[in-house]
Amino acid sequence: MEGLTTASSSLPLRPPGPKNTRPWLGVLPHFRKDPAAYLLSVAREHGDLAYMRLGPQHAFVVSHPDAIRDILVTHQNNFTKSRMLERAKVLLGDGLLTSEGEFHTRQRRLVQPAFHRDRLVRYAADMVICAERAGLTWAPGAALDMHREMTRLTLAIVGRTLFSADVSSDADEIGRAMAQIFELFDTLLLPFSDWIQKLPIPPVRRFEKARDQLDRIVYRLIAERRASGQDAGDLLSMLLLAQDEDDKGHMTDKQVRDEALTLLIAGHETTANALTWTWYLLSQNPEVEARMHEELERVLGGRLPTFDDVMRLPYTTGVFAESLRLFPPAWAVGRRAKQEYSIGDYAIPAKSILLLSPWVVHRDPRWWPEPERFNPDRWRPEESEKRPKFAYFPFGGGARVCIGERFAWAEGVLVLATLAQHWKMRLVPGHPVATRAVITLRPKHGMKMTLESRISDAREQEFLRMLHKNKGAARRRLPGIQNEMDYACRIISTSMVRSTSSPTRKPPASRATLKAIPKSLRLIRVLAVAPRRMLPQGSLASPVSSSTFRFTSLVVP
Numbered sequence: 001m002e003g004l005t006t007a008s009s010s011l012p013l014r015p016p017g018p019k020n021t022r023p024w025l026g027v028l029p030h031f032r033k034d035p036a037a038y039l040l041s042v043a044r045e046h047g048d049l050a051y052m053r054l055g056p057q058h059a060f061v062v063s064h065p066d067a068i069r070d071i072l073v074t075h076q077n078n079f080t081k082s083r084m085l086e087r088a089k090v091l092l093g094d095g096l097l098t099s100e101g102e103f104h105t106r107q108r109r110l111v112q113p114a115f116h117r118d119r120l121v122r123y124a125a126d127m128v129i130c131a132e133r134a135g136l137t138w139a140p141g142a143a144l145d146m147h148r149e150m151t152r153l154t155l156a157i158v159g160r161t162l163f164s165a166d167v168s169s170d171a172d173e174i175g176r177a178m179a180q181i182f183e184l185f186d187t188l189l190l191p192f193s194d195w196i197q198k199l200p201i202p203p204v205r206r207f208e209k210a211r212d213q214l215d216r217i218v219y220r221l222i223a224e225r226r227a228s229g230q231d232a233g234d235l236l237s238m239l240l241l242a243q244d245e246d247d248k249g250h251m252t253d254k255q256v257r258d259e260a261l262t263l264l265i266a267g268h269e270t271t272a273n274a275l276t277w278t279w280y281l282l283s284q285n286p287e288v289e290a291r292m293h294e295e296l297e298r299v300l301g302g303r304l305p306t307f308d309d310v311m312r313l314p315y316t317t318g319v320f321a322e323s324l325r326l327f328p329p330a331w332a333v334g335r336r337a338k339q340e341y342s343i344g345d346y347a348i349p350a351k352s353i354l355l356l357s358p359w360v361v362h363r364d365p366r367w368w369p370e371p372e373r374f375n376p377d378r379w380r381p382e383e384s385e386k387r388p389k390f391a392y393f394p395f396g397g398g399a400r401v402c403i404g405e406r407f408a409w410a411e412g413v414l415v416l417a418t419l420a421q422h423w424k425m426r427l428v429p430g431h432p433v434a435t436r437a438v439i440t441l442r443p444k445h446g447m448k449m450t451l452e453s454r455i456s457d458a459r460e461q462e463f464l465r466m467l468h469k470n471k472g473a474a475r476r477r478l479p480g481i482q483n484e485m486d487y488a489c490r491i492i493s494t495s496m497v498r499s500t501s502s503p504t505r506k507p508p509a510s511r512a513t514l515k516a517i518p519k520s521l522r523l524i525r526v527l528a529v530a531p532r533r534m535l536p537q538g539s540l541a542s543p544v545s546s547s548t549f550r551f552t553s554l555v556v557p
């Protein structure tokens with residue numbers, strides 16, 4: 001297929017596609033079973049443009065990068081978001097993901113500064129703190145659901161960076177609410193779902209309950225901020241203080257709620273999935289994992305990463321990029337034609353749905369030789385240059401491109417760089433791995449993985465000896481540790497974390513290890529740690545020095 005012509009009603013042809021199996025439903029039952037796999041089979045069989053009927057909807061699967069560019073960028077004004085995202089309004093209201101037209105442009109302008117580079121530099125420090133804190137609660141040999149762990153982590157990151165709030169205590173509630181919401185979204189794909197939504201049936205009831213739970217959390221964040229009267233300089237303050245240029249009015253709580261909930265959900269669900277699939281892919285490709293470890297050791301030399309390191313870690317970035325290629329969290333981007341449109345020789349009637357699927361295009365052997373192979377070397381600049389731009393579009397494109405794209409790249413690479421220095425994850429034998437494509441591409445059965453520490457007990461003891469003799473060498477061996485104080489702090493805080501978390505998490509430091517720390521140091525730390533633990537959550541100042549930094553990151557439970 002080449003390029004795109006402007007709309008012309010003289011194009012009568014309908015592209016090839018799968019035959020309808022049910023008179024009313026078209027191919028909907030097959031599509032619903034495994035939508036991403038179905039789209040792939042349709043594209044493989046029928047080519048770059050395929051037609052199918054999904055219930056009452058006429059749907060076109062578009063799989064050529066040039067046609068995708070034209071829809072997302074060149075002719076973007078001819079399209080609105082698909083019905084599925086419009087339906088997300090029952091949850092997200094008129095937030096950035098779901099709003100359209102001038103209102104969307106205004107809201108996007110308002111939210112954009114929260115993602116400027118200088119902000120990202122600050123967020124990066126928080127991303128690393130949150131990742132390190134998560135890793136500190138893990139114990140070697142424990143089997144954890146990595147999807148759950150990554151969801152908690154990415155939620156903590158978005159809460160801390162965009163809302164200056166500790167939402168980790170809400171993580172389970174948000175997780176449960178999200179699971180209920182995803183259940184209903186399955187139902188919303190059915191024809192006549194607009195009516196289904198109004199019925200008092202159990203899935204609708206559960207959805208409403210879940211939405212109320214999320215509302216409670218977000219309205220609480222808004223009320224707390226309004227009550228404090230503070231400008232925390234974060235996204236939430238920006239939304240609350242923003243004034244309309246025309247009428248000088250502020251946003252209502254409902255408008256702030258819609259934007260805040262959108263960012264809370266869009267900002268953690270996708271990245272959690274991406275990271276989960278990355279740990280899975282690394283566990284299946286030990287040679288890739290070893291090369292990533294080598295890069296981390298060479299570039300970071302054992303220290304914690306910063307925003308500037310993202311540029312210095314091309315292989316690790318390639319690992320994350322390759323994971324987004326094979327398991328794109330937004331597995332399909334949908335659009336609806338406002339007026340008749342044409343692609344090549346084919347007419348696309350007004351109101352048709354266009355489905356553009358990263359899952360499909362990212363597996364096309366024309367752009368990706370051996371497409372199922374996890375190969376971060378594809379991301380070397382000389383390889384990337386050979387591909388059409390929209391052969392890869394995990395973040396969409398055009399005016400509706402993901403606002404959090406740079407945030408997500410930084411987060412992905414920094415979380416990998418922080419956790420992979422300490423930990424290796426191995427899939428629990430026999431754990432079933434399958435995708436579930438609803439709104440995002442989730443692991444259907446979670447991702448049960450066993451943790452292996454990359455820092456053995458013997459190495460830890462050796463480290464301690466080294467710490468007394470040669471600080472520089474020691475620092476390079478144990479990531480993030482700058483001096484004995486940091487190390488003592490780490491051991492003690494680990495024991496404290498243990499007392500507040502589950503038995504699968506890290507055991508207290510062994511007697512021998514504790515003994516190796518000078519008594520006076522231990523005492524100082526315990527005295528210093530205790531009062532801080534009594535402070536309200538989130539009241540610790542941002543990092544000022546290396547040891548304060550470590551202190552806040554290690555000790556606050």
Ligand code: HEM
Nearest residue numbers: 096097266267270271274330394395396400402403404408
């Ligand atoms: C790996 C992680 C992520 C992926 C794969 C991803 C993917 C996407 C895609 C494909 C779109 C465009 C949807 C469309 O055109 O229909 C989008 C939009 C959006 N994303 Fe992301 N996203 C990610 C992370 C984030 C993060 C971290 C945030 C916020 C902190 C975020 C916030 C948003 C918002 C608000 C929109 C709507 C933008 C608009 O329409 O103006 N996303 N995302």
